[in-house]
Amino acid sequence: MACRNVNVHNLSKLVRYFSQKTTEQETKVASRMGFLKGKPLYLDAQATTPLDPRVLDAMMPYMTHSYGNPHSRTHMYGWESEEAVETARQHISNLIGANPKEIIFTSGATESNNLAIKGIAHFYGAKKRHIITTQTEHKCVLDSCRALEGEGFEVTYLPVRSTGIISLDELESAIRPDTALVSIMAVNNEIGVKQPIKEIGKLCKSKKVFFHTDAAQAVGKITVDVNDQNIDLMSISGHKLYGPKGIGALFVRRKPRVRLEPLQSGGGQERGLRSGTVPTPIVVGFGEACRIAKEEMEYDHAWMTKLSNLLLEKISKNLPEVVRNGDDVHTYPGCLNLSFAFVEGESLLMALKDIALSSGSACTSASLEPSYVLRAIGADEDLAHSSIRFGFGRFTTVDEVEYTAEKCIKHVKRLREMSPLWEMHQEGIDIKSIKWSQH
Amino acid sequence: MAAPVTRAEVLKIYKTMLRESSKFSFYNYRMYAVRRVKDAFREQKAVSDTSEIQQHLLEAHRFLDIIKRQAIVGDLYKFDKLVIEVENNKKH
Numbered sequence: 365m366a367c368r369n370v371n372v373h374n375l376s377k378l379v380r381y382f383s384q385k386t387t388e389q390e391t392k393v394a395s396r397m398g399f400l401k402g403k404p405l406y407l408d409a410q411a412t413t414p415l416d417p418r419v420l421d422a423m424m425p426y427m428t429h430s431y432g433n434p435h436s437r438t439h440m441y442g443w444e445s446e447e448a449v450e451t452a453r454q455h456i457s458n459l460i461g462a463n464p465k466e467i468i469f470t471s472g473a474t475e476s477n478n479l480a481i482k483g484i485a486h487f488y489g490a491k492k493r494h495i496i497t498t499q500t501e502h503k504c505v506l507d508s509c510r511a512l513e514g515e516g517f518e519v520t521y522l523p524v525r526s527t528g529i530i531s532l533d534e535l536e537s538a539i540r541p542d543t544a545l546v547s548i549m550a551v552n553n554e555i556g557v558k559q560p561i562k563e564i565g566k567l568c569k570s571k572k573v574f575f576h577t578d579a580a581q582a583v584g585k586i587t588v589d590v591n592d593q594n595i596d597l598m599s600i601s602g603h604k605l606y607g608p609k610g611i612g613a614l615f616v617r618r619k620p621r622v623r624l625e626p627l628q629s630g631g632g633q634e635r636g637l638r639s640g641t642v643p644t645p646i647v648v649g650f651g652e653a654c655r656i657a658k659e660e661m662e663y664d665h666a667w668m669t670k671l672s673n674l675l676l677e678k679i680s681k682n683l684p685e686v687v688r689n690g691d692d693v694h695t696y697p698g699c700l701n702l703s704f705a706f707v708e709g710e711s712l713l714m715a716l717k718d719i720a721l722s723s724g725s726a727c728t729s730a731s732l733e734p735s736y737v738l739r740a741i742g743a744d745e746d747l748a749h750s751s752i753r754f755g756f757g758r759f760t761t762v763d764e765v766e767y768t769a770e771k772c773i774k775h776v777k778r779l780r781e782m783s784p785l786w787e788m789h790q791e792g793i794d795i796k797s798i799k800w801s802q803h
Numbered sequence: 804m805a806a807p808v809t810r811a812e813v814l815k816i817y818k819t820m821l822r823e824s825s826k827f828s829f830y831n832y833r834m835y836a837v838r839r840v841k842d843a844f845r846e847q848k849a850v851s852d853t854s855e856i857q858q859h860l861l862e863a864h865r866f867l868d869i870i871k872r873q874a875i876v877g878d879l880y881k882f883d884k885l886v887i888e889v890e891n892n893k894k895h
Binding site: 403404414421424758761 | 827830831832836869870873876877882883884885886887888890
């Protein structure tokens, strides 16, 4: 309950609140009390998505009576779990156009990224000592590369253009004879920009360099086909596509074979690349989530486009000086990153406390530093500080988006009215040209 | 060859699915289920092939079972209402 700071007076109200019977009475009391206005709306689908009820329904039997170890070969319990795991593997490979044997279950996209990047580097490291990635990758890719730099590998961090998209010419000229891997994400988690994966894949194939893509934000949302797009390794996450948390997968191409050095030693499960008992219930949930995603992709995508356009239209009609970060066209509509000039992002987030939003990645949301992704696309420091990411999902409603737009417009106007910089801007003073002097 | 599905049969499952969908206690699941059921029936309105209709009907029954079970699961735990539900109630 959202009631940590209640005093004694409110406590008696609280007791009465809990003793109410009907929901109607409950909500009446709650709204009268002011401090219990209900749970915030969820508009942070890039951080995680709610579990689809259909997914939970598929998982339940494996969380209760079907508890066998999928690697037990001597009894019925093991067999039924193994069958469920293999069906899930089939669903995942269907979604990305792969062979089920090419799917390795991991704990999530972070582990998949680590396994792909470090695994390739360690296996081919004797001859190939160079890796290419971009400045806007997820922290776990950048950190894996940083770790490899410590081991003596060379890493090129490609810059991106102001749209957030890399330049293929720059990528081509960065590829060297000793380049082992190119790792470029499919959809950016902060600005929703789609990289030209097919073109990158083609280029890497022609240069005989392995191509890894972090597709945690892309799989299940946009069409991904590992053969059509010439992807050699791909990271997928369960909880970004309405599946359970704690499960992900790494696609590892078999023809031509891509070899990796595993991160951990053990019983040799998952073709020896990821030892450890495969967690049947969440694997089943992940598989079901992928099956549903394939069926619903078109329907969901149309819904995201509708919600995204609705929010953008409402906000841009009512508020001047709003900048959309990233590309307008090559983008996933479920992620909308806006900068409200002259408004501090953190203040706006505080004002919009009944909406669960983020100024960027969940991993770095604890720091007040502006996002490195926004800096990489060349956003001004002040605009980078004023960004908010709106993330829509399958379960987001039109009412929620309208509510968010209204609140957002109201609070941006209020915060701007308090800002002397906004006032100066209104008077036509160019803030950037001011020489601030100390007296 | 199975017997052709009557219009009444389709309407019945449609109404049952909508009724059961509205029982999800979690706002977002409820709204999605209702929207998805309505759109699915609208999409399949033009289907005229008997065996295809049979197939869709089977699917609908399978979904109905999921909706019923999951609405119960959602009801087992108590959650706060979303701010949007509280405010909407106030207006009425």
